[in-house]
Structure formats: C-alpha cells, structure tokens
Amino acid sequence: MKRIAIQGEIGSFHDIAAHQYFEGEQLQLICCNTFEQVYESMRQDPTVIGMAAIENTIAGSLLHNYELLRDSGTTVVGEHKLHITHCICCLPEDDWDTISEVHSHPVALMQTRHYLEHHPNLRIVEGDDTAGSAKMIAEGHHKGWAAICHAEAAKLYGLKVLENGIEDNKHNYTRFLVCSAPQKADMLRPLVESNKASIVFSLPHEEGSLSAVLAILSFYKINLTKIQSLPIIGKEWEYLFYVDVTYNDLTRYRQAVDAIIPLTRDLKILGEYRAI
Amino acid sequence: MKRIAIQGEIGSFHDIAAHQYFEGEQLQLICCNTFEQVYESMRQDPTVIGMAAIENTIAGSLLHNYELLRDSGTTVVGEHKLHITHCICCLPEDDWDTISEVHSHPVALMQTRHYLEHHPNLRIVEGDDTAGSAKMIAEGHHKGWAAICHAEAAKLYGLKVLENGIEDNKHNYTRFLVCSAPQKADMLRPLVESNKASIVFSLPHEEGSLSAVLAILSFYKINLTKIQSLPIIGKEWEYLFYVDVTYNDLTRYRQAVDAIIPLTRDLKILGEYRAI
Structure with a gap:
C-alpha cells in the first residue's frame, strides 16, 4: 500500500492523476489543503510519496510549486500528464x-x-x-x-x-511531478531507466552566460524540453532557470551536468525520472 | 494631454505607475476592468497609449498579458518598475x-x-x-x-x-510595459535611443535549437535579460519563447535578429525601447 500526499480532496485532479500514475496499485491518499502541507507530510514521514501539479498548458508553470519542490529536499521520481475538463x-x-x-x-x-x-x-x-x-x-x-x-x-x-466541458480551451493538460525522499527514489524508479531530468540553477548577468550553458548541453546531445526563468526573490531582475532535459545515455547526461556546474551558481538536480 | 488606458481604477498600481512614468505630464486615464479592454481601447482609438503589468518579482510573468500584447498589433515603447506595497x-x-x-x-x-x-x-x-x-x-x-x-x-x-505593509516579501516589484500603435511609437521614444527589445518566437523541438539561437545572439554581443517558455495553446508541450534583450548598437541588434529569423518560427518584435 502506497501513501500519497496530494493537494485537494477525494475527486480532485490530483486524486485522478495519482490513480492513473499508480494504476492497479492500492493507494492511501493524504488529502492536504495546500501544497505546503503536501511537502510537510513528506518531511514528517519519509515513506510518503508526494504528487504536485507543476505546469498547465493554459496557465503556465506553477511558480510557487517550483519553489516548494526546490526547498523540500525531495526528489522527482516521475511525471504524469492529465487531460483537464471542468x-x-x-x-x-x-x-x-x-x-x-x-x-x-x-x-x-x-x-x-x-x-x-x-x-x-x-x-x-x-x-x-x-x-x-x-x-x-x-x-x-x-x-x-x-x-x-x-x-x-x-x-x-x-x-x-x-x-x-466548460473549459475555454480543449487542449488543457496538467503535468504533475511525483516526489519522494531521496533514499526511497530508486525503489520507485530505477535510475538506469531514467531519460529525463529537472534541474535548477542561477546565472550571473553576463552576456552569453545562458548561451554557454545551453551550448554545452547541446554538445553533449542533451535535449532541452523546457526553460523557465524566475525572478530570485530579494534580488530583483536576477533570474533562476528551471530547465527540463531529456537524454538517452545516463552517463553522458551526468557528464554534461558536470560540465555546466562551473558556469552556473547553486545548480541543483530536482530529479531524474522516466519521461512519459 | 496624453490618454492612457490602464487596468484598474483611480488609485490602482497602474494609475501610480502611469503617473510615475509620464511624470510632470497631464494625463487622462481610461480605467478598464480587464486587460482585454485596455487593448480594445487602443484598437478603437490609435492615439490611446496602453500601460499593462507584465511581470512581478513574486508572482512571475503575467502570461495572459503576454498573449494579449502579442495579438494586439501594438508596439512596446517603454517599461516602468514599481515597488509594490499592500x-x-x-x-x-x-x-x-x-x-x-x-x-x-x-x-x-x-x-x-x-x-x-x-x-x-x-x-x-x-x-x-x-x-x-x-x-x-x-x-x-x-x-x-x-x-x-x-x-x-x-x-x-x-x-x-x-x-x-502586509506584502509577504518586501522586495516586491512589478514591471509594466507601455504600448502604442506602431505609427505613434517614434513620437513616444526615438528608436535610435532604444537599448532593449522584447521578442517572441517559437522553435521546433530539435536538440540544440534554442542553444543555436542564443549562441547567435551572444556572438552579436546581444545580452539576454529574460527568457520565458510558454506552452503553445492547442499544441501541448511545444513552447513559445519570450525573450528580452539589451544592446548598445541598434544596427548590430537588428543584424542579430535577421540572423536568428531563419532558425525560428513566427518571430515577432514586440517592441524596442529604453531600458530603465
């Protein structure tokens, strides 16, 4: 029996997404009012798995959830995409x-x-x-x-x-991330089967600094599927970069990350998982 | 007397921002309920200038306003940053x-x-x-x-x-863009004095496609100050890129844009203006 912390009640989109992602498994849901409480449940009990929306094709990225994920110390072990109707x-x-x-x-x-x-x-x-x-x-x-x-x-x-079916746009999909305590991650997804990673780093405001980082990823044949710059709270008009990359070769990907670390600040791997 | 369409009532942050940006000038405000109405006012009367929030250090980008700006046919002629307190x-x-x-x-x-x-x-x-x-x-x-x-x-x-002073974070700044009909733009800001541009384009999902675009900008000594990928509505998991760049040499910047056009799709210059 897996215990999954979600934001929302029984019947919420997180509930639906959790049951699709863990299809056929027995789940016990921990229904939280806020995303803060989802990560708090995981802190209190490291066997709890969290599931949190991270972006939507209409509303864009859920910036606050990126921040919570980064601060939580948990690792992304999977993703799920759900078609949203209202x-x-x-x-x-x-x-x-x-x-x-x-x-x-x-x-x-x-x-x-x-x-x-x-x-x-x-x-x-x-x-x-x-x-x-x-x-x-x-x-x-x-x-x-x-x-x-x-x-x-x-x-x-x-x-x-x-x-x-009252949603304005029928192409309305939400992407969820599944997170766990790092020590539990390999049980949930064998690292060797991963082909996607979510990474965050900041950059000095120098001409070409992002270009250099992306060029190195490109030289290593690492594909960029998403980039999001975020203002750093307390440092106006400086940005954090949230980047999703996909790869076929785990070693090559790890070498690419090693190669960009000296050009970035505070690089953190949020998780390595299987793309869907 | 300038006529400025803003979202909000007298006393709103847009009102405060407009009076700071056009300091010392006589303004007539057109108070709109929605950002849609701001752009609608400009469509109906091309002499109207629009002012719209585009990003905030806490909440991130206002995705919907990017979309409205792109679809409006208006040109960005200036920016303003305002310290927000509640x-x-x-x-x-x-x-x-x-x-x-x-x-x-x-x-x-x-x-x-x-x-x-x-x-x-x-x-x-x-x-x-x-x-x-x-x-x-x-x-x-x-x-x-x-x-x-x-x-x-x-x-x-x-x-x-x-x-x-009940705002959670004291470093709370909102950036506003000032827009006008393209034929009026040069009266509001001499193009030769511009040093910043906002650009939007989409990219095929090929390895290194963004890296190539940013490398070219870097070769031309064009500085990237912001990048934001947005899902394209109706095309799940494909992204538009909103990019802000700064430059010292208008001709060099124009050459750089010419150089990236063949590598992008639907590139559009949202405006060229003076950075603050």
Whole structure:
C-alpha cells in the first residue's frame, strides 16, 4: 500500500492523476489543503510519496510549486500528464436562475474565464480546491452556490451538473511531478531507466552566460524540453532557470551536468525520472 | 494631454505607475476592468497609449498579458518598475473582529498569502482590481468586507487601514510595459535611443535549437535579460519563447535578429525601447 500526499480532496485532479500514475496499485491518499502541507507530510514521514501539479498548458508553470519542490529536499521520481475538463455544478434544487456565486481553485477559474464572462452576475470566489468546493457546497448545503470541478467530483458529492466541458480551451493538460525522499527514489524508479531530468540553477548577468550553458548541453546531445526563468526573490531582475532535459545515455547526461556546474551558481538536480 | 488606458481604477498600481512614468505630464486615464479592454481601447482609438503589468518579482510573468500584447498589433515603447506595497482596509466602523471577507485582485491575494494564512476566518474573494475592491466597499458601504490595495487607494476612498505593509516579501516589484500603435511609437521614444527589445518566437523541438539561437545572439554581443517558455495553446508541450534583450548598437541588434529569423518560427518584435 502506497501513501500519497496530494493537494485537494477525494475527486480532485490530483486524486485522478495519482490513480492513473499508480494504476492497479492500492493507494492511501493524504488529502492536504495546500501544497505546503503536501511537502510537510513528506518531511514528517519519509515513506510518503508526494504528487504536485507543476505546469498547465493554459496557465503556465506553477511558480510557487517550483519553489516548494526546490526547498523540500525531495526528489522527482516521475511525471504524469492529465487531460483537464471542468463542469459547473450546484445543489440538485438549484439551477441557472438561482445561483449567485461560483467557487473553485484559482487555476480552474482562470481556465474557464471566457465561459464565466458570459455569466457576469456570478460572483467568483477562490477556494483551495476544485473537488473541495463541490464537497463544501454539498456538505454545507449552500443554496445559490456553484462549484467548478471535474464531473467525477460533482457525481461523487451528489451535485447537479449544469454544464460539462466548460473549459475555454480543449487542449488543457496538467503535468504533475511525483516526489519522494531521496533514499526511497530508486525503489520507485530505477535510475538506469531514467531519460529525463529537472534541474535548477542561477546565472550571473553576463552576456552569453545562458548561451554557454545551453551550448554545452547541446554538445553533449542533451535535449532541452523546457526553460523557465524566475525572478530570485530579494534580488530583483536576477533570474533562476528551471530547465527540463531529456537524454538517452545516463552517463553522458551526468557528464554534461558536470560540465555546466562551473558556469552556473547553486545548480541543483530536482530529479531524474522516466519521461512519459 | 496624453490618454492612457490602464487596468484598474483611480488609485490602482497602474494609475501610480502611469503617473510615475509620464511624470510632470497631464494625463487622462481610461480605467478598464480587464486587460482585454485596455487593448480594445487602443484598437478603437490609435492615439490611446496602453500601460499593462507584465511581470512581478513574486508572482512571475503575467502570461495572459503576454498573449494579449502579442495579438494586439501594438508596439512596446517603454517599461516602468514599481515597488509594490499592500494594506488591508475596511469601512471606518469595521475592525478586525467584524470583518469576514477580503476582496482584491488575484495577484495581490497571492502576494499577501502568508499574511492571510494568519487570518484563516477571512473568506478570500477575487476582484478585478485592488483599488476597485476598495472603491466597491466604500461606495457600496459593505460592512464586514475588507480590501487589499495600496494605502493611497484606501485613503482616496475613505477606508480605514487595519495594517499597512502586509506584502509577504518586501522586495516586491512589478514591471509594466507601455504600448502604442506602431505609427505613434517614434513620437513616444526615438528608436535610435532604444537599448532593449522584447521578442517572441517559437522553435521546433530539435536538440540544440534554442542553444543555436542564443549562441547567435551572444556572438552579436546581444545580452539576454529574460527568457520565458510558454506552452503553445492547442499544441501541448511545444513552447513559445519570450525573450528580452539589451544592446548598445541598434544596427548590430537588428543584424542579430535577421540572423536568428531563419532558425525560428513566427518571430515577432514586440517592441524596442529604453531600458530603465
């Protein structure tokens, strides 16, 4: 039995993603209100595995989760991509003419922005979670409130789906990272089978410093699949770089990392895992 | 008299930024609810200048504004950096023991996240704007509601400041871009005085494709100050690159852009302007 810490309730996208990633395995979910609590659960019990969204094709990267991951001391052991669909739902006795506000996670609200613009009378209220908003409405029996969540969560909590598939863009995918304590990582993914790594480093603001790093990765035939510069908190307009790379040869990849270390500051390997 | 379209009310951060950028000039503000409306105002009247936040040291890039800028056909003619501070405020007769919810722009809510965690009983409600939330509470006389905004806005709307300087991180700066119709750009900034450009392009997913582009920029002594990869909507896991570069020699910079065009797809210069 694996114990998985997720952000969100039963029925949340993290729940769905965890069950897809660990298909066929018995899971015990630790449902957390915040991503901070996901990493806190792992700190308190190193046998707990964490699963956290890291980017979405519409909303972009979840910057705060990058920061939590970097500070957590955990290692990325896998990734999962999930197709995201949203519905709007309410108590069975409510309907379009009786609802006055809509609750959901900020990212879900952003992903249904155009849809919600057609319903300007609905007050938009941020919640911790998509499925949690559905649960809160069902359990608190909040008349006049709607939630935005996956249709599975609406069903689970006995809510009426007013409309399904309300996401603005149908090409809506979220990428999740699976993390564990470093000493547990090799049990979860044999390192020799890894072909992708997530790395973070900072660079001095000198002409061509990023170019040199990427040139070396290219010389070693390491493929870059993502780059994200982030402001360093407390140092305005200096940037951290979050980079994802893929490789066929683990040794060659390790040599490439060794080769860029002298040109970077504070390089940290967030994890090596199997690309999907 | 310059006419400036901003997102937000009088007293908003955009208002403060506009008056700092165009210091000493007479301005007529066009206050818009959304960034879409800012660009719509410019489309309807090409003499209107737009000002829009593009990144923040805490929240990162405003991805949606990058998209709007790219699609708008307007040109960036300048940038401005503003130090952001927040207060929490309410009606004069309210106090900590009588407020039950807090309204503000999602970015302001994110920037005061740790502060708000110490007030878990406050319901967090998204609004269009920081100063707009203050205005709404003052004009609607909403008892029990608080707003998060700049202390100037609280004062402007006659609200009581419960606490000032509540932003989690004191190094909180927002960068704004000033945009205009291309035919008006040279009146607003002589091109020959420009030393910074914002560029967007996409790249095929081939090993070393970004490395080649950055190497060329480096060979031409063009300095990279920011890079941001964004998922292309509708093409999962392919990325657009938003890049800021600085240069001392306009001709050399133009030659560098010519040199990278054949290696990129859909390259577009968003604007050339004076770095601050």
